[in-house]
Amino acid sequence: MKSDAAVPAYPAGTPPVPQVAAHFASLDVQQHAARLGMWLFLATEILLFAGLFVIYANYRFMFHDGFAAASRHLDLFLGTVNTIVLITSSFTAAMAVHYAKEAKNRMVVVMFVLTIAMALGFLVIKYFEYSHKFHEGQLPGPYFFDTNPELQVAGVPMYYAIYFLSTGLHGFHVVIGMIVLAWITVKAWRNEFSGRNYTAVELGSMYWHLVDLVWIFLFPMLYLI
DSSP: OOOTTOOOOOOTTOOOOOOOOTTOSSHHHHHHHHHHHHHHHHHHHHHHHHHHHHHHHHHHHHTHHHHHHHHTTSOHHHHHHHHHHHHHHHHHHHHHHHHHHTTOHHHHHHHHHHHHHHHHHHHHHHHHHHHHHHHHTOOSGGGOOOOOGGGOSTTHHHHHHHHHHHHHHHHHHHHHHHHHHHHHHHHHHTTOOBTTBOHHHHHHHHHHHHHHHHHHHHHIIIIIO
16 A cells, blocks of 8 residues: 555646655644744744844833934835835735645746745835945944034944844845745746645745844834834
């Protein structure tokens, strides 16, 4: 008797039967374990950024005027555009899961390509924002040298230290997300997903939603408050 892990011959273009690792009793158990593992990983990521949020809250309480002055010198327009870009990219990532369930692998490719393109657009916008900060001297800690009188307030260098640390860490996660989604896109291009086997698409989309969610917290914290 053939096991669930056996792979019979399939017509060209038909998604392959999902493989079940030897230490799992069934495909459902394997997929449940994968989802549980991703949720645990996302929990650790949330704890990581939560630490930054606590640091921000502590120093904003200590240097309220400095943080308020520095935040007014961020580009609200670019921050808003980036927020719209990321929210839209979360929609396309969710649509990729929808199409994966229906074994429409070409649409999965389209949705993830759009997601990656918007992620790249996010990084390009952030590059222009960073370059302006470097030009003006609005840098973290001892590297701050902006002579604007409005920024000669205690706590401004600390604000930019938190700004670069939090947005830089988020940008790193964006790059990792692009790599993960690109790998899944290749698998979709090879027609590997079906209604029984779309866990990789789902987990990749979940990671991307985390990237979007973190920015939704960073945007008001750094740009609006």
